[in-house]
Amino acid sequence: MTDFDIGAAGPPLVTLRDICVSFGGVHALDHASLELCAGEVLALVGHNGAGKSTLAKVLSGACARDSGTISIGGVEAAISSPRDARQYGIETIYQTLALADNIDAAANIFLGRELKTSWGTLDDLAMEAQARAVMGRLNPQFARFKDPVKSLSGGQRQSVAIARTILFNARILIMDEPTAALGPQETAQVGDLIRKLKAEGLAILLISHDIHDVFDLADRICAMKNGRVVATARVADVSKDEVLGMIILGKCPPGALAGPGAVDPSRFDAPAHTAP
Amino acid sequence: MKQSRLRLPALFFRSLGLDTRTLGLIATLLLIWVVFHLLSGGLFLTPRNLWNLSVQSSAIAIMTAGMVLVIVSRNIDLSIGSMLGFVGMIMGVIQTDLLPKLFGFEYPATWALTLAAGLTFGVLLGALQGFIVAYIEIPSFIVTLGGLLVWRGAAWWVTSGQTVAPLDDTFKLMGGGPEGSIGAMWSWFVGLGACAAVALSLANGRTKRKKFGFLPRPIAADIFLGAVACAVILGAVAVANAYPWPPGIVARYAQARHIALPEGGLFIAHGIAIPVLIAMAVGVVMTFLAKRTRFGRYVYAIGGNPEAAELAGINTRWVIVKVFMLMGFLAALSGAVMIARLNAATNAEGTLAELLVIAAAVIGGTSLAGGVGTVAGAMLGAVIMQSLQSGMVLLGVDTPLQNIAVGVVLVLAAWLDALYRRRTTSQGV
Numbered sequence: 001m002t003d004f005d006i007g008a009a010g011p012p013l014v015t016l017r018d019i020c021v022s023f024g025g026v027h028a029l030d031h032a033s034l035e036l037c038a039g040e041v042l043a044l045v046g047h048n049g050a051g052k053s054t055l056a057k058v059l060s061g062a063c064a065r066d067s068g069t070i071s072i073g074g075v076e077a078a079i080s081s082p083r084d085a086r087q088y089g090i091e092t093i094y095q096t097l098a099l100a101d102n103i104d105a106a107a108n109i110f111l112g113r114e115l116k117t118s119w120g121t122l123d124d125l126a127m128e129a130q131a132r133a134v135m136g137r138l139n140p141q142f143a144r145f146k147d148p149v150k151s152l153s154g155g156q157r158q159s160v161a162i163a164r165t166i167l168f169n170a171r172i173l174i175m176d177e178p179t180a181a182l183g184p185q186e187t188a189q190v191g192d193l194i195r196k197l198k199a200e201g202l203a204i205l206l207i208s209h210d211i212h213d214v215f216d217l218a219d220r221i222c223a224m225k226n227g228r229v230v231a232t233a234r235v236a237d238v239s240k241d242e243v244l245g246m247i248i249l250g251k252c253p254p255g256a257l258a259g260p261g262a263v264d265p266s267r268f269d270a271p272a273h274t275a276p
Numbered sequence: 277m278k279q280s281r282l283r284l285p286a287l288f289f290r291s292l293g294l295d296t297r298t299l300g301l302i303a304t305l306l307l308i309w310v311v312f313h314l315l316s317g318g319l320f321l322t323p324r325n326l327w328n329l330s331v332q333s334s335a336i337a338i339m340t341a342g343m344v345l346v347i348v349s350r351n352i353d354l355s356i357g358s359m360l361g362f363v364g365m366i367m368g369v370i371q372t373d374l375l376p377k378l379f380g381f382e383y384p385a386t387w388a389l390t391l392a393a394g395l396t397f398g399v400l401l402g403a404l405q406g407f408i409v410a411y412i413e414i415p416s417f418i419v420t421l422g423g424l425l426v427w428r429g430a431a432w433w434v435t436s437g438q439t440v441a442p443l444d445d446t447f448k449l450m451g452g453g454p455e456g457s458i459g460a461m462w463s464w465f466v467g468l469g470a471c472a473a474v475a476l477s478l479a480n481g482r483t484k485r486k487k488f489g490f491l492p493r494p495i496a497a498d499i500f501l502g503a504v505a506c507a508v509i510l511g512a513v514a515v516a517n518a519y520p521w522p523p524g525i526v527a528r529y530a531q532a533r534h535i536a537l538p539e540g541g542l543f544i545a546h547g548i549a550i551p552v553l554i555a556m557a558v559g560v561v562m563t564f565l566a567k568r569t570r571f572g573r574y575v576y577a578i579g580g581n582p583e584a585a586e587l588a589g590i591n592t593r594w595v596i597v598k599v600f601m602l603m604g605f606l607a608a609l610s611g612a613v614m615i616a617r618l619n620a621a622t623n624a625e626g627t628l629a630e631l632l633v634i635a636a637a638v639i640g641g642t643s644l645a646g647g648v649g650t651v652a653g654a655m656l657g658a659v660i661m662q663s664l665q666s667g668m669v670l671l672g673v674d675t676p677l678q679n680i681a682v683g684v685v686l687v688l689a690a691w692l693d694a695l696y697r698r699r700t701t702s703q704g705v
Contacts, residue, residue: 062587083589098587102580102647103573111577112588114570121568129488148580 011074013038013203014172019058019068021051021227028054030227031068031260036172041194041204043218043235045211046247051227052207053095056174059205060092061085072172086112089171093178095207097161101150105142106131108149109164134163138193154181162193173197176207191217211240225250228261297641297696301656305663312667319670323519327546329659329666330516331452334555335613336629337658340636341562342606344654345572345599347637348579350646351409351416353600355423356607356633359401360626361431364611367394368440368621371447387447394608401427402604406597416600424630431623441620451617452549454525460517463547467513471506478502517545551613555655558606562651565602575599579647635682636661639689643697661685 012035021029029051036042044052057063059070061082070077072088079085085092092098099108106128115123115130128145135142139159149157158181165173175194179187194217198204208214214221215235223230223246230250233243237255245251252258313320339356346353371390375383405423409416442448449456458466478498485492492498521529521544529544530537566572574595577585586592610629615621640657642649664685668678 060587081589082587083591086589092587094587096583098581098584100577100580100584100588100647103576107573107577111573111585112590114573116570121564122570122573125484125488125490129490 012036013073014059014205015069015071015074016055016059017069017071019055019070020066021054021058021063022066027227029058029065029068032224032227032229033068033259034222034229034232036203036205038171038203039198039201040219041198041206041217043214043221044205044207044224045209045214045221045243046224046230050224050247052224053176054227055224056092056176056205056207059085059172060090060174062092062094083112086168089169090174091165091168091170091172092174093161093165093176095176095180097157097181099149099157099161102148104147105135105145105149105152105160105163108160109134109167111164113168130167131163134167135159138163138166138189155183155186158182158186158190162190166193166197170202172203172205174205174207177209178206179208179210179213187213211243214243215240221246222259223247225261229259230261231256231258233257297693298650298653298656300696301640301653301660305656305660308660308663308667312663312670316667316670320667323515325666325670326515327519327549329662330552331549331617332666333659333662334452334549334551335610335617336632336636336662337555337655338558338610338613339603339606339629339633340640340654340658341558341651342603343633343637344640344642344649344651345562345566345575346416346603347634347642347644348646348649349575349596349599350579350582351596351599352634352644353405353416353420353423353603354630355401355405355420355427356603356610357626357629357631358424358427358431359398359604359607360611360614360629361623362427362434363394363397363401363608364615364621364625365431365434365440365623366397367391367447367608367612368443368615369434370394371444372440372442382445384446386444387450390444390447391450391612394612395605398604398606398608398611399601400604402600402602402607403597405604406600409600410593410596428623428627431625434623437623439620439622443616443619443621447612448616448619449550450554450613451615451619452551453617454521454544454546456551456616457516457546457549458553459547460545461547463513463517463545466548466553467510470509474505474509475502513548516548519546520544521546551617554609554613558609559651559655566651571595571598576647581647632661633658635686638693639686641693643693648697657689 014036015033016035017033018031019029019033020027020031032051032055034042034044034055044055046052054063058065059079061079061084064080070079077084077088079088079090082092100111103111106124109131110127115126117123131145135145139156142156142159144152144156149160152160158178162178179190182190191213194204194206206214206218218235220232220234221238221243222232223243225247230246231252233253233256238253242253242255245253246256250261250263252262309321319325339360343353343356367390370393371386375386375389379386401423405416405419408414408419478501482492482498520526523541526542526544527537530542535542566575574585574590574592577588577590578592578595582592611626614625618625636658637649637654638644638657639660640649640654642654661682664682665678668681673681
């Protein structure tokens with residue numbers, strides 16, 4: 001299979017191959033495959049219900065797959081729970097943020113990986129100190145470390161969710177609509193952060209509805225429709241209109257590699273078609 | 277700076293693990309005490325009544341400490357009253373029938389073996405219910421409603437309904453009474469030990485905050501806090517020590533030990549009752565579990581957002597099983613206290629206790645929506661409920677009216693709590 005080597009610099013860090021998930025009779029994912037390299041941002045685009053979030057959840061262990069394989073660093077990875085995924089250095093920022101609203105920022109950041117004292121008890125002060133350090137990088141104005149995250153603003157909650165992922169030396173970062181709840185300034189901050197993490201060599205899977213964000217941040221784009229991969233392309237090789245065509249029509253443009261979800265190109269070779 | 281001084285009282289209570297809600301509970305409790313004291317013509321705030329109140333509260337308070345975690349994790353346990361009855365019957369039979377057959381009556385380890393067996397049973401019953409709730413995914417309301425019927429039936433089954441009595445003499449000490457109290461000297465030791473623990477934890481907090489470069493509280497605040505805590509502890513000991521044994525028991529005690537009774541009788545203080553010590557220990561251990569361990573953190577996280585807890589890699593099902601095991605353990609412990617106090621195990625022991633316990637937890641600020649509640653608050657809730665009941669008994673209020681009053685207070689407490697919460701969230705605190 002050489003289908004997926006487009007734009008991939010070196011061997012892929014993550015390979016999802018022929019992932020199938022169905023809920024009842026609905027095929028949420030139908031033989032979906034993608035590759036993700038270290039130090040790149042791959043944008044996963046598509047309509048609601050196209051299977052982007054499901055694919056991301058399969059990688060993060062939050063959704064069980066019916067078939068298909070996940071390889072990390074060329075070795076098949078057994079990921080069947082969020083615990084497993086974390087062991088492979090996969091961190092996820094969920095669309096819902098997945099914060100426990102009733103506990104404070106530090107407790108959320110360290111949830112599931114609490115620091116302990118030599119007595120085996122929770123070391124809240126150490127966690128707060130580290131939380132302050134990491135939040136200082138992300139959101140220097142943030143000061144409400146003692147309040148339950150329920151009382152924080154959308155942007156602050158987002159910072160907490162992001163802090164949780166970068167504190168633990170992730171290798172692979174999944175971001176599901178990371179800027180959906182944010183204002184323009186905070187969105188720009190998240191953009192800067194993504195560039196910084198990419199420069200540090202993280203592999204980032206970015207799910208976004210915002211085509212401008214995608215062109216701004218991503219190296220490659222993978223479009224999905226009806227649970228199938230339509231096409232994968234380098235951002236430099238396609239236009240925004242072509243990406244919209246991938247999303248809406250399932251049409252693979254010339255600069256992209258077709259996936260199993262691409263519709264028969266002959267349909268679009270009609271004379272009326274005015275492709276660039 | 278000025279603002280921090282204004283907020284000093286709030287800081288005191290936060291550092292104690294108390295929030296403003298707990299503060300309100302304490303104020304409510306004191307108000308209830310004063311009102312009953314005045315209405316009863318000075319009968320309520322006496323060493324005798326307060327000592328009895330402490331003993332009566334302890335059995336419910338022990339279970340309330342566990343119920344908080346059950347409710348915080350978005351579950352409920354309706355079976356604890358029946359479980360208490362069932363385990364109580366088992367403990368009764370073990371100490372009056374099984375062990376005496378092996379070792380004879382009043383064998384010194386009978387109480388310990390009985391208690392260990394009872395607690396083990398409690399943990400197993402809790403584990404079974406927790407397993408069904410967490411792994412088979414049947415709602416805890418249904419599972420424990422079933423448990424309520426099953427364990428009560430099982431309690432009858434143990435002896436075909438016969439009451440088991442009298443119990444082992446050492447075991448009976450867990451129920452309180454003159455013998456089941458630790459006396460003046462040991463009470464002072466316990467009180468001083470508690471004061472030392474308060475001072476130590478305050479000092480420890482200071483050094484740790486400095487170590488991480490956080491500003492420690494003003495030293496005056498810590499000293500004030502420690503002084504108040506120690507005053508309350510020693511005051512409680514003094515009250516317990518001011519309640520003497522009744523003359524009849526003193527006379528028997530003197531006779532048995534060949535002590536000449538002086539003119540005007542002998543003053544032998546009760547001191548802290550053993551069931552109260554047990555409840556205090558449970559409160560401390562459960563608070564520690566809830567606030568200072570991963571397990572406790574996970575219970576609260578699950579209550580706040582079960583999906584987030586699962587996504588954070590927490591084994592949420594196993595945490596739920598552990599919560600129910602803990603509840604079973606505490607129900608068994610409470611059962612031991614109850615049968616010891618009664619000096620008999622009956623198959624009706626603990627009937628409706630689950631409702632009192634849930635009511636106490638709710639009065640103590642536990643939210644049935646999950647995620648919110650403190651062990652200390654809930655145990656205070658248990659004391660408030662018991663204060664209402666014993667106060668009304670002192671005033672000669674009929675039982676039906678007592679129930680009506682407690683029911684009204686329960687709903688009132690839930691309403692006030694909802695108001696409080698709405699206010700604090702709207703202020704963004």
